[in-house]
Amino acid sequence: xxxxxxxxxxxxxxxxxxxxxxxxxxxxxxxxxxxxxxxxxxxxxxxxxxxxxxxxxxxxxxxxxxxxxxxxxxxxxxxxxxxxxxxxxxxxxxxxxxxxxxxxxxxxxxxxxxxxxxxxxxxxxxxxxxxxxxxxxxxxxxxxxxxxxxxxxxxxxxxxxxxxxxxxxxxxxxxxxxxxxxxxxxxxxxxxxxxxxxxxxxxxxxxxxxxxxxxxxxxxxxxxxxxxxxxxxxxxxxxxxxxxxxxxxxxxxxxxxxxxxxxxxxxxxxxxxxxxxxxxxxxxxxxxxxxxxxxxxxxxxxxxxxxxxxxxxxxxxxxxxxxxxxxxxxxxxxxxxxxxxxxxxxxxxxxxxxxxxxxxxxxxxxxxxxxxxxxxxxxxxxxxxxxxxxxxxxxxxxxxxxxxxxxxxxxxxxxxxxxxxxxxxxxxxxxxxxxxxxxx
Amino acid sequence: xxxxxxxxxxxxxxxxxxxxxxxxxxxxxxxxxxxxxxxxxxxxxxxxxxxxxxxxxxxxxxxxxxxxxxxxxxxxxxxxxxxxxxxxxxxxxxxxxxxxxxxxxxxxxxxxxxxxxxxxxxxxxxxxxxxxxxxxxxxxxxxxxxxxxxxxxxxxxxxxxxxxxxxxxxxxxxxxxxxxxxxxxxxxxxxxxxxxxxxxxxxxxxxxxxxxxxxxxxxxxxxxxxxxxxxxxxxxxxxxxxxxxxxxxxxxxxxxxxxxxxxxxxxxxxxxxxxxxxxxxxxxxxxxxxxxxxxxxxxxxxxxxxxxxxxxxxxxxxxxxxxxxxxxxxxxxxxxxxxxxxxxxxxxxxxxxxxxxxxxxxxxxxxxxxxxxxxxxxxxxxxxxxxxxxxxxxxxxxxxxxxxxxxxxxxxxxxxxxxxxxxxxxxxxxxxxxxxxxxxxxxxxxxxxxxxxxxxxxxxxxxxxxxxxxxxxx
Ligand SMILES: [Zn+2]
Numbered sequence: 001x002x003x004x005x006x007x008x009x010x011x012x013x014x015x016x017x018x019x020x021x022x023x024x025x026x027x028x029x030x031x032x033x034x035x036x037x038x039x040x041x042x043x044x045x046x047x048x049x050x051x052x053x054x055x056x057x058x059x060x061x062x063x064x065x066x067x068x069x070x071x072x073x074x075x076x077x078x079x080x081x082x083x084x085x086x087x088x089x090x091x092x093x094x095x096x097x098x099x100x101x102x103x104x105x106x107x108x109x110x111x112x113x114x115x116x117x118x119x120x121x122x123x124x125x126x127x128x129x130x131x132x133x134x135x136x137x138x139x140x141x142x143x144x145x146x147x148x149x150x151x152x153x154x155x156x157x158x159x160x161x162x163x164x165x166x167x168x169x170x171x172x173x174x175x176x177x178x179x180x181x182x183x184x185x186x187x188x189x190x191x192x193x194x195x196x197x198x199x200x201x202x203x204x205x206x207x208x209x210x211x212x213x214x215x216x217x218x219x220x221x222x223x224x225x226x227x228x229x230x231x232x233x234x235x236x237x238x239x240x241x242x243x244x245x246x247x248x249x250x251x252x253x254x255x256x257x258x259x260x261x262x263x264x265x266x267x268x269x270x271x272x273x274x275x276x277x278x279x280x281x282x283x284x285x286x287x288x289x290x291x292x293x294x295x296x297x298x299x300x301x302x303x304x305x306x307x308x309x310x311x312x313x314x315x316x317x318x319x320x321x322x323x324x325x326x327x328x329x330x331x332x333x334x335x336x337x338x339x340x341x342x343x344x345x346x347x348x349x350x351x352x353x354x355x356x357x358x359x360x361x362x363x364x365x366x367x368x369x370x371x372x373x374x375x376x377x378x379x380x381x382x383x384x385x386x387x388x389x390x391x392x393x394x395x396x397x398x399x400x401x402x403x404x405x406x407x408x409x410x411x412x413x414x415x416x417x418x419x420x421x422x423x424x425x426x427x428x429x430x431x432x433x434x435x436x437x438x439x440x
Numbered sequence: 441x442x443x444x445x446x447x448x449x450x451x452x453x454x455x456x457x458x459x460x461x462x463x464x465x466x467x468x469x470x471x472x473x474x475x476x477x478x479x480x481x482x483x484x485x486x487x488x489x490x491x492x493x494x495x496x497x498x499x500x501x502x503x504x505x506x507x508x509x510x511x512x513x514x515x516x517x518x519x520x521x522x523x524x525x526x527x528x529x530x531x532x533x534x535x536x537x538x539x540x541x542x543x544x545x546x547x548x549x550x551x552x553x554x555x556x557x558x559x560x561x562x563x564x565x566x567x568x569x570x571x572x573x574x575x576x577x578x579x580x581x582x583x584x585x586x587x588x589x590x591x592x593x594x595x596x597x598x599x600x601x602x603x604x605x606x607x608x609x610x611x612x613x614x615x616x617x618x619x620x621x622x623x624x625x626x627x628x629x630x631x632x633x634x635x636x637x638x639x640x641x642x643x644x645x646x647x648x649x650x651x652x653x654x655x656x657x658x659x660x661x662x663x664x665x666x667x668x669x670x671x672x673x674x675x676x677x678x679x680x681x682x683x684x685x686x687x688x689x690x691x692x693x694x695x696x697x698x699x700x701x702x703x704x705x706x707x708x709x710x711x712x713x714x715x716x717x718x719x720x721x722x723x724x725x726x727x728x729x730x731x732x733x734x735x736x737x738x739x740x741x742x743x744x745x746x747x748x749x750x751x752x753x754x755x756x757x758x759x760x761x762x763x764x765x766x767x768x769x770x771x772x773x774x775x776x777x778x779x780x781x782x783x784x785x786x787x788x789x790x791x792x793x794x795x796x797x798x799x800x801x802x803x804x805x806x807x808x809x810x811x812x813x814x815x816x817x818x819x820x821x822x823x824x825x826x827x828x829x830x831x832x833x834x835x836x837x838x839x840x841x842x843x844x845x846x847x848x849x850x851x852x853x854x855x856x857x858x859x860x861x862x863x864x865x866x867x868x869x870x871x872x873x874x875x876x877x878x879x880x881x882x883x884x885x886x887x888x889x890x891x892x893x894x895x896x897x898x899x900x901x902x903x904x905x906x907x908x909x910x911x912x913x914x
Contacts, residue, residue, distance in 0.1 A: 032521075033890045037699045040530035045890065046501035046517040047786045048510075049487065067484040068504040075507065093559040095477040121524035128528040137701040139889035167889075169702045177701070246580040247616040247623035256621065353705070356825045358836050359854060359913050361623050366834050368827040370705075389825075389832050389858070417890035419784070440832045440858050 001028065001146050002110070002158050008069070008076055009150040012054060015084050016152055021103045023151040025053040025281065029421055031143035032120040036168070039131040041124060047143075049420065054080070056087050057103055060096040063087055099309040105153040106283045106317075113161040113274070115185035117142055123187060127166065130193065134200060138168030145421050149283040157285075159277035161423065165415050166192070169371065170199050176206035176384065179225070179351055179371040183413055202372050211375040211383040217435040219346030221339055221376075224410035227428040229352040231267075231327055233365050234394060236357070239292055240322035242307040250363035250394060254298040261296040261395070262402035266330040268292060269302070273326050275413065276424035280304075284317035292324070296399075328427040332405025341379040342404060342432055347388075348374040348381065358391055366391040366439075389440035397433045406430040444488075444595045447508060451515050452597040455522070457493035457535040458515065459596035461743065462506075463785035470558055471584040472565035475573065478582070480558050487785035490514040491596075494522035496532035502786040537766050538745055540599035545740040547607040548733055549636025553587050556637055561585060564642055565613075571649035572615040577657050579623070583613035583649075585640065586632075586883070592743075600745045608632055608736065608895065609639040610883050613649060617656040624659035624853060626652050626838050629677040629820045632736045632881040632895060655839055658851055665840055665855040665912035671815030671869075672857055672908040673808060676878040678837050680898035681821045683796060684885070686861040687719075687726055688896070690830035691753060692887075693764025693776055694791040703889050705828025708862060709759070714774050717759040720865025725799040726754040728763065728777040729899070735795045736881030736897035741778070743789035748778035753796070757865075764791045783892040790888055795881075795897035801871025808870050808904050810846040816910055817841045817848070818855045826861075834858040854913030867908065872901035 009024040016022045028050035035043040050071050055064035065083050069076040120142055127140060142164035149157040165183030180199040182192050222230075234250075243249040253259040269290045271278045279285050284305065291299040302318035319325065334342060347369075355367035369388050374381045393399075409429040416422040444460045451458045464486040471478035487504040488511055499522040501514035565583040572581035588608040595601050614627030628648055633639055674682065690707040694700055709717070730738050730748040742748055746766050753761045764772065765780030768791055780789040809817075823836030840855035841848045881897035 031890075035699070035889050037530055037697070037701070041497065041525055041528050042530045042699055043788050043790075044499050044518075044521050044525070045786075045788050046499075046514065046521065048501075048503040048505060048514070049786055050504055051485075062479070064481045065484070066482065068486040070505045070507060070510065072505065072507060072510075090558060093557055094480060095559065095562065098473070098476040098478060121521055124521075124525050125528060128525075137698055139702065141890070167702065171698075171701060175706070179702075247618050248625065252621060252623075353828050354825045356823050358823045358825070358834060358856065362913055364913075366823070366825045368825070368832065370828055387827055387829075387832065389827070389834060391834065418886065418893050440834065440860070 001160065002148070004071065005148040005158070007073060008052065008080070011077055012080055012084070013152050019058055021057045021152050023055040023103050023149065023282065026146060026148035027051045027420060028146040029143055031141060031421060034120065034124050034140040036127070036139070037137050039128055039134060039136040041128070054083060054087065056091065058091060060100045061091050061094050062097045062100065063091050063094060099306050101305040101309055103151050103153055105151070105155045106279065106285055108156040109279065109285070110158040111277065113185065114144065115162050117162055117164055118187045126189065130196065135171045136168050137171065138166065141165050141415065141417065141421065145423060147277050147423070149279060151283060155283045157277065157279045157283050165413060167415055170203050172203050172206060174207065176203060177371050178202045178206065205381065206372060206384045208383045210386040212386045213375065213388060215388070215438045215440055217437050219343060220433050220436040221343045221346070221348050221430060222433060223350045223430045224428040225412065226349050226352045227329065227431055228412045228426050229355050229367065230365060231329065231426055231428060233355040233357065235323045235327065237360060239302045239324050241301040241303045241313060242322055244301060245311050248360055250360055251298060251301070261293055261398045262400065263295045264332055264402055264405050265296050265398050266291065266294050268328050268330070269324050269326060270328040271326050273328065273411065273425060273427060276325055280317060280319040286317045290316060325424050329409070329429055331407050331409050331429045334404040334406045334432060336406065336408060339406070339430065340376055340381070343376050344379060345377045347385065348376050363393040363395050364391065365394065388438045390437060391439045392437040397436055401434045401436070402431060403434055404432040441593060441595055441601065447511055448595060448597050455492045455494045455519055457538060457597050459491045459538065459594060459600065460511065461489045461491070461785065462593040463487060463489065465588060465590040465784065468558055468587045469584065470562045470565060471582070472562055472569050473582045474580065475566060475570045477562050477566055480562060485784055488514070489785050489788070490518055492518040492522055493533065493535060494519060495526040495529065497522055497529040498533060500788045531767070531771060533767065533770065535598050537770055538596055538598065538600065540596065541741055541745050541747055542601045543740060544602060545604040547605065547634045549607050551637040553589060553607065553637060561640065564640060567642070568613050568645055568649045571646045572613060572653040574650060574653035575657055577617045577619055577660065578615050578653055579618045580616040581653065585609065585611040594745055596745065602741050602745065604739055604741065606634060607636055609635050609637065613652065615653045615656040617660050619660045622660060624656055626656035626659060627820060628652055630882060632883045633734050633879060634736060634738055635734050659839065659853045662851040662853040665816065665852040665910060667911040669907050670910050671812045672905045672910060673812070673815060673817040673902060674905070675817065675819045675902055676876070676880060676900040677820045678818050678835065679903055680880040680900045681824055682835065683798060683898055683900060684793065684896065685824060685826045686830055686833055686864065688763065688793045688796045690861065691763045692791045693762040693768035693772055693774055696762065697768060697771055700887065704887050705830070708829040708831050711772055711774055713759055714762060715760060718757050719754050719759045720757045721868045722757040723801055723868050723871045724754055724757045724865055725752065727752050727797050727799055728779065729795045729797050732795060732879070732899060735879050735899055736895045737794040738897070742780045743782050744780040746778040746780070751777050763793060765789065781894060783894045787890060787892045792894050793885060793896040795899065797899040798871070798901060798903070800874045800877045800901040802873050803870040804873055805876050805902055808872065808902065809843055809848060811870070812843045813845060815843040816852065816855060817843065818857070831861050833861065855910065856912065857908050857910045859908060867905045868903060869906045870904035872903060876902035
């Protein structure tokens with residue numbers, strides 16, 4: 001595919017006139033999705049998709065056109081001819097870009113993480129057989145994703161990665177559920193069975209009647225998957241320098257008034273996770289690791305070239321959204337065996353669901369507990385809980401109420417598949433938090 | 441279509457049934473910020489989805505390779521999967537779930553998209569951002585519009601042959617006002633409609649932009665929303681999301697059947713609730729209506745090729761029907777509607793909302809306010825969250841007014857409310873008349889594995905709810 005991308009890009013660049021600069025991007029995948037309900041196949045979809053984007057700059061004007069291609073050179077060349085002409089004619093009466101950032105040569109790279117994936121029908125039948133005795137709902141995703149970026153100034157980047165992921169939940173007859181996932185580049189039956197067995201054991205813990213708690217403030221252990229949900233919401237406008245200038249950021253008091261989060265809290269953009277390309281949509285290469293918060297102190301926000309131009313900052317090669325693409329929260333010193341003891345009496349929360357800013361400017365997030373969440377007394381799990389809604393601020397739960405962070409972290413692949421498989425992921429530890437606020 | 445017909449003739453001997461759905465969608469996105477042009481971009485998605493019925497199960501393969509060889513390859517992949525995993529099928533369908541309908545549909549437009557250049561559209565948006573800046577306290581003013589044209593051609597081995605063309609305009613604009621480290625944002629409210637460029641009515645939009653800008657500044661002086669149990673009047677630009685989250689999603693039959701349990705969740709509604717459950721007060725009348733011209737999800741055929749018609753989901757408060765297409769109806773024996781849709785060529789159809797509307801009642805907005813001793817009117821959604829069974833919800837709005845003794849007295853900032861679906865709709869006390877009825881729609885309803893973001897419409901009157909838990913900011 002890298003060769004094909006080079007071929008079609010060279011064809012596009014050959015059409016360029018002297019006063020034009022052009023960036024060509026490719027995003028594609030060959031993926032198989034299998035959706036399960038009751039441990040059977042509900043729907044299966046094979047997807048072969050290639051999208052090309054041509055961005056043209058001329059006279060400080062910029063326009064980009066994103067389109068599907070077939071992967072067959074003859075067909076795609078004539079498609080490119082049409083699109084290039086459309087772009088040129090539409091750009092004639094367009095205004096100059098307000099914050100024009102000319103394309104640059106941001107270097108070259110080529111990363112290939114291609115392993116041998118197990119054949120999809122074989123894997124599907126294994127999953128159905130191994131889970132026939134339980135009620136499993138979920139999705140198997142397997143395939144290769146491609147990202148490419150070439151421009152007329154000599155820049156050239158390629159990233160490809162093959163992976164599979166089984167994302168599932170198990171349900172008991174009483175509608176109790178636990179969540180699990182297993183993914184990577186090589187499927188090992190033993191490893192999958194071990195994860196599945198743990199889910200089945202956890203589901204047994206859930207069989208007791210629910211404890212119904214009244215809303216209020218509770219001491220909580222938030223497991224890595226729950227922290228990942230909070231981080232995901234925080235990334236939505238939380239790390240953006242542009243959002244701060246435009247008045248929607250929760251971090252205004254941290255930049256303007258010198259407020260600090262907990263000294264335990266350190267958050268980095270860290271591409272050493274290797275889950276996604278280090279270059280953004282313009283081919284700018286982000287540094288390997290950038291601290292956002294260090295021991296509670298705001299160190300950096302993400303600055304795209306456009307925001308840099310508009311507000312006079314220095315760009316750190318963030319994407320246009322200025323949101324973290326590979327965030328890592330640093331671990332602390334709470335070991336796994338001590339979690340329940342240190343929690344004492346309170347809630348053990350494995351997962352959270354449907355989070356949203358309830359007041360973004362004030363740093364407040366709301367969401368629900370989901371899956372395996374338990375009431376703990378004196379370090380012992382007593383019963384699963386009836387679900388609760390929380391509504392609390394990052395200033396509190398990542399600030400003065402953050403007591404301890406686990407000495408281990410879990411890598412969560414971003415398994416969203418809106419339009420295409422999202423690349424990237426996060427690495428989060430668990431957190432022990434006091435007075436976590438529940439409202440419903 | 442002739443070419444697809446020939447391919448299907450070839451496919452038909454190898455499987456029980458097959459179809460080809462060609463999907464092409466072109467979207468222009470135009471933006472303006474702070475009295476200046478911002479980005480313009482265009483996206484085009486074009487491919488085919490091949491559906492193959494074999495051994496009782498439908499397998500799908502989507503490809504952007506539109507050559508005969510490419511489509512043949514997709515067919516082979518879908519068929520191979522169906523053959524090799526046959527013993528693990530969840531469902532056992534036959535071709536009665538894909539009726540042989542024929543016909544076509546086209547959005548009614550007055551001004552076609554091509555009539556105005558993207559540059560001209562952008563200059564209109566620049567004017568809107570100028571109108572938004574009513575004072576120096578506006579630190580950010582932005583506007584965007586998205587023009588989407590979708591063409592679907594569907595043909596099957598048992599004689600289905602239909603086409604649909606949708607033209608959709610989505611837009612929003614907003615202003616953020618700032619004073620002493622406090623920021624307040626007010627927006628028009630993201631809305632999408634099936635219309636041509638007549639939807640960009642500049643006389644109206646410039647007037648609205650001035651209102652939105654002034655209200656952003658007004659919020660800087662407003663009191664915090666109180667924490668209390670009060671009467672709550674919801675404007676359509678908030679109520680549509682309440683309907684979406686706490687009526688639309690829980691009534692989806694694929695959720696009730698458990699397909700969605702690993703992602704969006706299950707439902708507090710069970711199969712036995714249909715035909716008997718009192719979902720809300722007897723003023724509540726909710727319809728699935730694919731026939732309302734200009735609403736986002738109006739169509740003649742869903743993506744299973746089933747003809748769509750207006751149906752009552754809830755009548756006089758009683759739950760009658762689910763939001764489930766022909767596959768879910770077959771699996772569950774629950775009455776449904778023609779709502780199996782997919783968001784693109786690369787995703788299979790599943791149960792989606794379409795247009796889910798509240799039928800207007802007979803109370804004018806004046807009478808509604810007059811009857812309130814102490815209450816709040818909330819406008820324009822800014823925050824939403826609900827649990828995986830669609831019960832415990834919390835919503836936040838941009839702007840509110842306090843009502844005391846039947847009169848509007850003050851503006852309130854940071855208004856929020858929370859509740860539980862199970863009892864919430866029983867508190868519905870007044871339903872606004874036709875004059876309060878507005879057509880809203882969102883291009884972004886997320887669901888499904890693999891994920892699909894789809895367009896939904898909600899036509900909604902203003903409504904009054906009794907005894908709702910309201911609260912203010914942090
Ligand atoms: Zn939705």
